[in-house]
Amino acid sequence: MKKSVYILGAKRTPFGTFGGALKDVSATDLTVSCSKAAISQSGIDPKSIDHVVIGNVVQSASDSIYLPRHVGLKCEIPTDVPALGINRLCGSGFQSWVNAYQMIQEDEASVVLAGGAEQMSQIPYVVRGARFGMRMGHGEVEDFMIASLTDQFTGMPMAITAENLAEQFKISREEVDKYALMSQMRCKLANDKGLFKEEISTVSVATRKGTTEVEKDEHPRPDATLEALLKLKPVFKKDGVVTAGNASGIVDGAAATILASEERVKQFGAKPLARLVSYASVGCDPKIMGIGPVNAIKKALIRAGMKIDQMDLVEVNEAFSAQFLAVQKSLELDLEKTNVNGGAIAIGHPLGASGTRIMNHLVYELIRRKKKYAVGSACIGGGQGIAVVIENTTI
Numbered sequence: 001m002k003k004s005v006y007i008l009g010a011k012r013t014p015f016g017t018f019g020g021a022l023k024d025v026s027a028t029d030l031t032v033s034c035s036k037a038a039i040s041q042s043g044i045d046p047k048s049i050d051h052v053v054i055g056n057v058v059q060s061a062s063d064s065i066y067l068p069r070h071v072g073l074k075c076e077i078p079t080d081v082p083a084l085g086i087n088r089l090c091g092s093g094f095q096s097w098v099n100a101y102q103m104i105q106e107d108e109a110s111v112v113l114a115g116g117a118e119q120m121s122q123i124p125y126v127v128r129g130a131r132f133g134m135r136m137g138h139g140e141v142e143d144f145m146i147a148s149l150t151d152q153f154t155g156m157p158m159a160i161t162a163e164n165l166a167e168q169f170k171i172s173r174e175e176v177d178k179y180a181l182m183s184q185m186r187c188k189l190a191n192d193k194g195l196f197k198e199e200i201s202t203v204s205v206a207t208r209k210g211t212t213e214v215e216k217d218e219h220p221r222p223d224a225t226l227e228a229l230l231k232l233k234p235v236f237k238k239d240g241v242v243t244a245g246n247a248s249g250i251v252d253g254a255a256a257t258i259l260a261s262e263e264r265v266k267q268f269g270a271k272p273l274a275r276l277v278s279y280a281s282v283g284c285d286p287k288i289m290g291i292g293p294v295n296a297i298k299k300a301l302i303r304a305g306m307k308i309d310q311m312d313l314v315e316v317n318e319a320f321s322a323q324f325l326a327v328q329k330s331l332e333l334d335l336e337k338t339n340v341n342g343g344a345i346a347i348g349h350p351l352g353a354s355g356t357r358i359m360n361h362l363v364y365e366l367i368r369r370k371k372k373y374a375v376g377s378a379c380i381g382g383g384q385g386i387a388v389v390i391e392n393t394t395i
Helices: 027-042 064-074 089-105 144-148 158-168 173-192 226-231 262-268 286-304 321-331 354-369
Strands: 005-012 051-056 083-086 111-119 203-207 210-214 251-261 274-283 313-316 373-380 384-392
Touching: 005 027, 005 089, 005 262, 005 354, 027 064, 027 111, 027 203, 027 251, 051 064, 051 089, 064 083, 064 111, 083 089, 089 111, 089 251, 089 274, 089 354, 089 373, 089 384, 111 354, 158 286, 158 321, 173 226, 173 321, 251 262, 251 354, 274 286, 274 354, 286 321, 286 373, 286 384, 313 321, 313 354, 321 373, 354 373, 354 384
Parallel strands: 051 083, 051 111, 313 373
Antiparallel strands: 005 251, 005 274, 111 251, 203 210, 274 384, 373 384
16 A cells, blocks of 8 residues: 655745856755755754755756755755755656655655756856867867757757647647746736745845845746747747747756655644645657656546546646647646646746746645645656646645
8 A cells, every 4th residue: 555645845946047146056055945944844853854855957066966965964964864866857856756755655765855956057068078188279169058958869959849849739939929928927927926935935145245135036027028029039940939938948946845754744743735646757759858748647647546627736847838838739738727827938947946846836826726636747858758646635
């Protein structure tokens, strides 16, 4: 019999725009910031944590290979508690929850700090061949961020996979821009209502003038208009649909969650926020990687013994507006309960952190709406999809 796994704390940093307020804060320190907040919210002692699992895609700093371990140590989790770094690309944040769930099922842990982080502003330029000597003349400098966002197996930038879906599903430029505007306006409304405050923990940033407190996401464009979006030129394909305005934002940020077994929840006398019901990951054609959430959601729902119309809320990571619309059309998702407060087009997509952000947000939104079930999902570069189903345990 499977054990019930509960969410006790869920926090994230604000997401800083590319080269913005968080550009000099390491992925490790971003994760430490929100991890401490999640631990504090849960009410548990850091010494009760049995494992640390953190997702990170591009190791952009000199300490990044140590990220999960350093997070544990800086959060005063005991030295003998192990740490694991994972990389399922854009699904890494979701995967941290999955790993935590699996560890609890196998009695490897009873309380897990899970999460994800990405410091995209610090992704370096690379000079290949410099280590062993370069030939006379100029060497090439590679933008490692652009290189990382290109699938070398297909030779396709991620944006082209979205263009492929737009062509396959006959999605027009106006459709993608209208949806991008919807994401921005929903995010604006949510911000105006203060709906993100509960999930965001402030990050203190040292500057020449002292310390700055970063409290809000920097990427949203509340002044966006359809006219302005339609004027933007396609980035990767002539007469294509993908532009800077209808693609996810390149941002810096981290998110963290405390997951625990039912036995430990009772021992702590804690009041869980939600229960992890099921999960699934799948592979798909890398040339249309954005369709991955379709079968991942279907598989996760089968495992839960549920149907899509039983989900009160649905989140599909907005890697690209065209990609989202392809998933939405395939599953016939109700837009009134899908990405209800905007998504990555407005908030941004820090690769390794997005899955944890999405699941944390669903936890709070279910509670806010007094609804029962939700599923969060993402497409994954290289041709994968991942989905996680949760239940609100506060009603």
